[in-house]
Amino acid sequence: MTSPVRGIDHIGITVPDIEQATHFFENALGAKVLYRSAEKGDGNIDNKSQGETLRLYPGTEITAIRMLILPRGPGIELFEMHAPEQQQAARASDFGLQHFAVYVDDFAEAIARFTAAGGEMFTEPKPLSFPAERGEGNAFCYGKTPWGSVVELISWPSPMPYEKYSSARRWKP
Known part of the structure; x- marks a missing residue:
């Protein structure tokens, strides 16, 4: 079905x-x-x-x-x-929706725009660390909006290891 x-x-x-x-x-x-x-x-x-x-x-x-x-x-x-x-925006450790992620092609530009608009980044981009997601250039970082909502910037230009074992695929814009 x-x-x-x-x-x-x-x-x-x-x-x-x-x-x-x-x-x-x-x-x-x-x-x-x-x-x-x-x-x-x-x-x-x-x-x-x-x-x-x-x-x-x-x-x-x-x-x-x-x-x-x-x-x-x-x-x-x-x-x-x-x-x-x-109440203030939820933290990742609170129950409920904690963040949304946007796919980016250029981390430097995305971070520059995010911070110029008043957002605050938590870290620089880091490689995706879960074994099913690793790949050359696959990375992410988090930041927060001026009112405290959490946004993830993510990119996975390389195939992910899980793709070898499943025909299902993550949606990619």
């Missing part, structure tokens, strides 16, 4: 300032605004309904929603929300 799933359509990220986040993703990842679902003050958001749909903390207000598109890959839906009890 084939799966009804094709792949990731978009990821949703809650941000403290939608203008800052839009600027960051435009400059760091080459994203473009695809459309604006709701903007501050346009009255286009039913916070009660959204709160029930998303199971938001009581009293949360969504002030803006935008869909961005990456040059090649899934969309990024930004939600500017403000709540009575709001």
Whole structure:
């Protein structure tokens, strides 16, 4: 039986300032605004309904929603929300979604854009270290956005060892 799933359509990220986040993703990842679902003050958001749909903390207000598109890959839906009890972005050791990865062809350029846009890199690129992923030039590094979400930059120009034993393949933009 084939799966009804094709792949990731978009990821949703809650941000403290939608203008800052839009600027960051435009400059760091080459994203473009695809459309604006709701903007501050346009009255286009039913916070009660959204709160029930998303199971938001009581009293949360969504002030803006935008869909961005990456040059090649899934969309990024930004939600500017403000709540009575709001926590910082999750760390990799916390439960739930911890990061998303973008495939890059040039680490130096990707890192320069990421940091120029206000992001902070955790390390320089390192070789992919799991035996199933190793290969010449296969590498990764992590950084965080100005509001604390974690983003991985990854590249695997060489075949991975697991490919010798499986016909399944990782999706590659």
